[in-house]
Structure formats: C-alpha cells, structure tokens
Amino acid sequence: xxxxxxxxxxxxxxxxxxxxxxxxxxxxxxxxxxxxxxxxxxxxxxxxxxxxxxxxxxxxxxxxxxxxxxxxxxxxxxxxxxxxxxxxxxxxxxxxxxxxxxxxxxxxxxxxxxxxxxxxxxxxxxxxxxxxxxxxxxxxxxxxxxxxxxxxxxxxxxxxxxxxxxxxxxxxxxxxxxx
Numbered sequence: 425x426x427x428x429x430x431x432x433x434x435x436x437x438x439x440x441x442x443x444x445x446x447x448x449x450x451x452x453x454x455x456x457x458x459x460x461x462x463x464x465x466x467x468x469x470x471x472x473x474x475x476x477x478x479x480x481x482x483x484x485x486x487x488x489x490x491x492x493x494x495x496x497x498x499x500x501x502x503x504x505x506x507x508x509x510x511x512x513x514x515x516x517x518x519x520x521x522x523x524x525x526x527x528x529x530x531x532x533x534x535x536x537x538x539x540x541x542x543x544x545x546x547x548x549x550x551x552x553x554x555x556x557x558x559x560x561x562x563x564x565x566x567x568x569x570x571x572x573x574x575x576x577x578x579x580x581x582x583x584x585x586x587x588x589x590x591x592x593x594x595x596x597x598x599x600x601x602x603x
Contacts (some may be wrong), residue, residue: 425468425471426435426464426599427460427464427468428464428465428467428468428469429601430464430466431455431458431460431461431462431464431465432455432461432581432600432601433500433508433601434461435449435452435454435458435461436451436452436454436455436580436581437450437451437453437454438450438451439451439466440563445535446526449543450552450553450581451466451480452552452580453492454531454556455580456494462498462508464480464499465495465580466495466499466502466504468600469495469499469550469578469580469598469600470499470502470503470541470578471578471580472548472550472576472577472578472598473485473499473503473505473575473578474547475578476505480503480504480505480573481523481546482503482505482539482546482548482575483505483541483545483546483547484500484505484506484507484508484541484545484546484547484548484550484572485497485499485500485503485505485506485507485508485547485548485549485550485574486509486510486511486536486547486548486549486563486567487508487509487510487550487551488510488534488540488549488550488559488560488563488565489499489509489510489511489512489515489534489554490549491553492508492510492550492551492552494552495550495551495552495554495580496509496550496551499548499550499578503545503548503577505548508536508540508541508547509538510534510535510562510563510566511534511536512532512533512534512535512536513532513533513535514535515535516535516536516537518537518538519537519538520535520536520538521535521538521566521569521570522534522535522536522566523535523560523562523566523569524562525554525559525561525562526554526558526561527558529557532554532559532562534559534562534563534566535566536563536566536567536569536570538570539549539570540570541567541569541570541571541572542571542572543571543572544573545572545573546572546573546575547572547573547574547575548549548574548575548576548577548578549563549564549567549574549576549578550578550579550597551563551577552579552580552581553579553580553582553583554577554579554581554582554583554588554589554592554597554599555583555586555588556586556587556588556590556591557586557587557588557589557590557591557592558591560577560588560591560592560595561592561593564592564595574595575595575596576595576596576597576598577592577595577596577597577598578597578599579596579598579599579600580599580600580601581599581600581601581602581603582597582599582601582603583601584602584603585603
C-alpha cells in the first residue's frame with residue numbers, strides 16, 4: 425500500500441477548473457503511463473477483493489466508466505475474476521438496467537447489461553475517485569438489480585470532504601488515499 429500511495433502522490437496531477445470552474449480534476453494519466461506506479465495501485469486495489477489469507481473472494485470486478493474501466497480490468501486479472509463495465513447511458517448494445525444519479529458537478533445515468541453479473545455472484549466495485557458517492561451507489565444498485573452481491577468498493581482516491589463514504593452505505597470502502 426505504501427508504494428501505491430507514493431505513486432499517487434508523485435504521479436497524479438491536479439488540474440484546476442476542469443471540467444468546470446471550481447472543480448479540481450485529478451489527472452491519473454501520468455500514473456497509468458508509469459509501469460511501477462500502475463502495478464502498485466492495481467495490486468493495492470486488488471487487496472479489497474481478497475481475504476486475510478490472500479485468496480480472491482470475488483467473482484466479478486465492476487469498473488465504472490471511464491477511468492474505472494482502466495483500473496478494474498487489471499484488478500480482475502489479478503484476482504482471477506471477470507471484468508464487467510458499467511457504461512454511460514446509450515452505450516450498451518443489449519438490454520440493460522439503468523440508474524440515474526447526481527455527480528459532483530452534474531447528473532448522469534449508468535447502465536449495466538441484464539446478464540452482466542449473475543445472481544449470487546460476489547462483486548467488487550472499482551473506480552478512480554470516490555467523490556459524492558453517486559457513481560458507486562448507482563453501480564451498486566445496478567449490480568443488485570442483477571441479483572449479485574456487492575462486497576466492497578475500491579478506489580485510488582477518496583475526496584473525504586465530499587462525504588461519498590456516507591452515501592455508499594454499509595459497503596466496505598478501500599481507498600489508497602483520502603484527500
């Protein structure tokens with residue numbers, strides 16, 4: 425975890441006033457381009473999907489569009505689990521569940537194919553940043569609509585001042601860094 429925190433501190437760039445005035449965007453592209461940094465954060469996130477003995481306890485890893493995809497796919501590989509994308513509205517080609525929610529700076533709708541996860545499967549939710557918690561709550565609702573069980577949330581960074589952890593509810597939240 426220490427290597428992952430160091431990589432975040434060294435490689436994530438704050439971009440003020442993006443995508444709109446007053447928002448500080450956390451640009452993770454330098455982290456993604458750094459092999460050691462990316463490896464450290466993938467391994468740290470994957471810990472949220474393992475038990476105390478290091479065994480995987482999830483069947484699927486769900487990544488939220490778009491930066492959650494980038495992180496969730498290698499985490500799924502590290503855990504020996506499947507990867508499932510949660511997409512923005514209108515991006516999935518087949519029947520999907522949909523949930524609308526509030527963002528830090530707007531509103532959005534997420535969708536998940538009806539058959540993306542199965543009843544009884546255990547799911548780890550992965551994203552880059554936990555801000556207001558709306559994205560994670562929406563993804564949780566989508567997974568539950570399929571009959572699967574979310575077992576935790578794992579993120580690179582948690583913007584603690586926005587209270588997203590409270591919105592997530594009773595799911596354990598695994599953050600590499602709380603800002």
